[in-house]
Amino acid sequence: SAxxxxxxxxxxxxxxxxxxxxxxxxxxxxxxxxxxxxxxxSLTLIATANQGSEATYESGFVxxxxxxxxxxxxxxxxxxSNMSPEDSSIYLCSVGLSGINYGYTFGSGTRxxxx
Amino acid sequence: AQSVTQPDIHITVSEGASxxxxxxxxxxxxxxxxxxxxxxxxxxxxxxxxxSGDTLVQGIKGxxxxxxxxQSSFNLRKPSVHWSxxxxxxxxxxxxxxxxxxxKGTRLHILP
Numbered sequence: 001s002a003x004x005x006x007x008x009x010x011x012x013x014x015x016x017x018x019x020x021x022x023x024x025x026x027x028x029x030x031x032x033x034x035x036x037x038x039x040x041x042s043l044t045l046i047a048t049a050n051q052g053s054e055a056t057y058e059s060g061f062v063x064x065x066x067x068x069x070x071x072x073x074x075x076x077x078x079x080x081s082n083m084s085p086e087d088s089s090i091y092l093c094s095v096g097l098s099g100i101n102y103g104y105t106f107g108s109g110t111r112x113x114x115x
Numbered sequence: 116a117q118s119v120t121q122p123d124i125h126i127t128v129s130e131g132a133s134x135x136x137x138x139x140x141x142x143x144x145x146x147x148x149x150x151x152x153x154x155x156x157x158x159x160x161x162x163x164x165x166x167s168g169d170t171l172v173q174g175i176k177g178x179x180x181x182x183x184x185x186q187s188s189f190n191l192r193k194p195s196v197h198w199s200x201x202x203x204x205x206x207x208x209x210x211x212x213x214x215x216x217x218x219k220g221t222r223l224h225i226l227p
Contacts, residue, residue, distance in 0.1 A: 031213060042205065043159075043217045092158065096213060102166070103149070104207075104215045108158035 002027050006093050006107030013083055013114050020079045021110045023093030028073035031096030034066070037109070038089045046091075049076040083114045117142045117210040121218035129226045130198055136191040136221050138180075138206030147209040148189045150180055153220075154202045162204075165189060176200070201225045 003026040013019050023032070032049040046066055048056040055068035070076045080087055093107040118141045128134050140146050150162040163174025170182040180191045189206060206218040 033214065042219045045214055045216070048214065094215070096215075102147075103161060103164055104209075105161070106151075106159040111156075 001101050001103065002029060002095050002097060002105050004093055004095060004105060004107035006110060008110055009108065010111040011113070013112065015084050015114055017083055018079055018081045019083065019112060020077050021091055021093070023076045023078070023107055025074045025095055029095040029097065030073070031098075032070060032076050033094040033096070033104075034068060034076070034078045035092045035094060035106075036089045037092060043092065046078070049078075080112065083112075085114045088112055088114045117146070117208050117216055119206050119208050119216060119218035121204075121206050121221050123221045124219070125222050125224065127224040127226060128196055131195050134191075134193045134196045134200070134223070136204050136206075136223070138189045138191065138218060139187050140189060140206075140208045141187065142208055142210075145184075146189075148180075148182065149207040149209075149215065150174065150178070150189075150191050151205045151207060151217075152176075152202045153205065159205065162191070196223075196225055198225045198227065 005024040007022050034046040035043040037043045045058050046061045049068050049070040051070045067079045090109040090111050092109045094104050096104050120139045122137050148165045151159040153159050162178045163172045165172045165182045172180050178193050182189050203220045203222050205220045207215050209215050
């Protein structure tokens with residue numbers, strides 16, 4: 001299965017600023033996703049990161065707030081823009097694997113606190 | 116739309132006791148189902164998955180799950196829990212767009 005390196009692992013940011021989270025995979029993958037986990041909650045899909053094209057956002061999430069880049073099949077970034085305390089969450093990168101290794105692997109997450 | 120329901124928000128069991136965590140899904144065809152575990156401050160670790168075939172699936176750490184189509188369930192079981200099993204457990208299903216959708220999770224507490 002794929003190994004995901006996500007950074008930073010945690011950060012404390014001032015409101016109104018932006019943070020970019022990086023997700024590096026050790027192999028080429030087609031499907032890459034970004035999730036948000038608010039305190040004490042389950043995981044909610046933010047968007048699908050598409051290589052070479054604009055990300056596909058889920059209902060309630062917009063590109064201006066969560067711009068995503070996917071320059072190649074092993075790397076993606078998620079930016080949390082103009083942050084407010086309500087953005088304090090864990091953000092997780094995930095990849096979907098096909099074939100014999102079918103499944104979904106997750107990064108260790110970025111714990112974001114906005115003050 | 117596809118969805119997953121985990122009816123128990125918290126479960127408390129004594130160390131050494133058996134465990135069953137409930138999961139019900141909503142999906143028109145044969146679902147792809149997963150159980151993940153998240154320890155405090157950690158990412159998600161895959162325990163087991165079901166796609167087809169044998170309805171009793173074995174996973175890591177001594178966990179197993181049984182797929183029951185008639186009940187739309189995929190309950191997670193362990194015959195004897197250890198203190199290290201205390202964590203949050205998530206059941207998940209893959210929807211028609213190949214996106215994984217999570218239940219709200221069950222937090223497992225272990226009594227010594």
